[in-house]
Amino acid sequence: MDCNPGLIGPALITGLILGSLYALIALGYTMVYGVLKLINFAHDAVFAFGAVSTWYILGQVFGLVGPQSGLTLVIVLLAFLMIGGLASGGVAVGLERVAYRPLRKRHAARLSYLISAIGASFFATYMLQQDFLPFMLGPGPRQYPNVIEAGAAGFSFSLMNVRVTGPRLLVVVAAFVCFFILDRLINKTSTGRSIRALSEDPVAAQLMGVNVDRVIVTTFFVGGFFGGVAGALYGTLFGSIAWNLGFIPGIKAFTAAVLGGIGNIRGAMLGGLLLGLIENGSTICIGPEWKNVIAFTMLPLVLIFRPTGIMGERIGG
């Protein structure tokens, strides 16, 4: 093992960028766990729809290709994030309806949810691999609309010997704006209060007059929305997407949620950023091919030594 101090800068910055993405996706896992105490293993597919929907609607239908600038760029970017968020939020709500609610109404065992979730995830993912509907990706990778110039001609600045391009900056800024909005939503609004109530004590929440079904749908939508934003950011960052794009970011985000304390929203944000920093930090000393090994080693380590994660399992701030 020989460490290369020159890699510290790139590792930190890449870690922050990817960590922001993991954190955004982790919010969905953690919120659903918070209210239902179930791990929505189909959230990777929910995330993927954020990338697929924007690729299809903005790229294929509206034919957006090539970098935009000025006000147009701002509007286009907002459209990307909103469409990705709404599409994934919708998919998450649909998923709750077909894969979870029927089980909930029958008081099914916890394991049934898990199996149903994994089934739904595989179903959605392999549907994206087909090509009989226009929004499906087919077997190969697809080019994602490159609305921000990421090449030499575009906006960029240098930080710790790393070139920070527009898409990279966008990921971090958008993620932190999302964190702020969600934190306010959970801790300052009555919707947030009902989500926290259901998470802390479902019986008491019912006795306070909280409409449980509505709160669960809201939770799936909000968690899905931020997963969809992450999907659109993923496409913008990497420039191409494939049908199985949700798989690795999905399980990393799940790991991040466990690391931060599953069910805890601030924990998910922290866990995502930390996981990004840890896996990229490892490249300073060991080869990048070990990145995923390092990331997934976190899962058993946390479960053995600190099962409730860094911040514990409470949902609010």
Place this chain on the structure above:
Amino acid sequence: MAEPLLELRDVHVRYGVIEAVRGISLTVAEGEVVTLIGGNGAGKTTTLRAISMVHGPSQGQIFFRGEEITSLRSDQVVARGIIQVPEGRHIFPNMSVAENLSMGAFQRRKAPRKEISEEIDRVFTLFPILKERSKQAGGTLSGGEQQMLAIGRALMAKPKLLMLDEPSMGLAPQVVETVFEVIHTINSEGIPVLLIEQNAQMALNSARRGYVIETGEIVLEDEAKTLLGNERVRKAYLGEE
């Protein structure tokens, strides 16, 4: 007799194959304190949960102000003004005392802020200790304080019927007295109370009428004073030989 405020007609409740409540009928009239006493596992909590539609009846009907509520959701029951203080208090542990209280007014969240804060002040007058603790997390309160918070939280919903499930359980005698005093105060303001208790002495002393429930069925019903003198009640629930 005028139409009762709450009426249960032959209510059965099942948990899977087990029938925990087997055909209970009872009424609560305007302004009354009615108590339902019985031992552990007799079906008292199950009855209250059925009324609140947390776990609804498998058979039978429940009426509130003449309207059948048997097929409503729990939040719709709360909207009718049927408010329950559950067994074990069920305080939101990570929410502050103030937040717990405002959760009580969850369905009135569109009401003017001033109205809600007046309501909170009223609860603080009933339970001054809650004011001192208002920023503290609910989970850090003592059992007695949590019970006061649970009752205060229920009052925030402006109940038309208040149902209390074992409010004295696990509390020191002095605290029990405070809790019962408050129940009197609440009732004297015109709020009818359905009180579930294992402490039959306290319950029958504060109620006008009482029901005795055993293994999911009502075995006795009468004026509270009469029940206090009933030999079976004295033996089974008042600890007399």
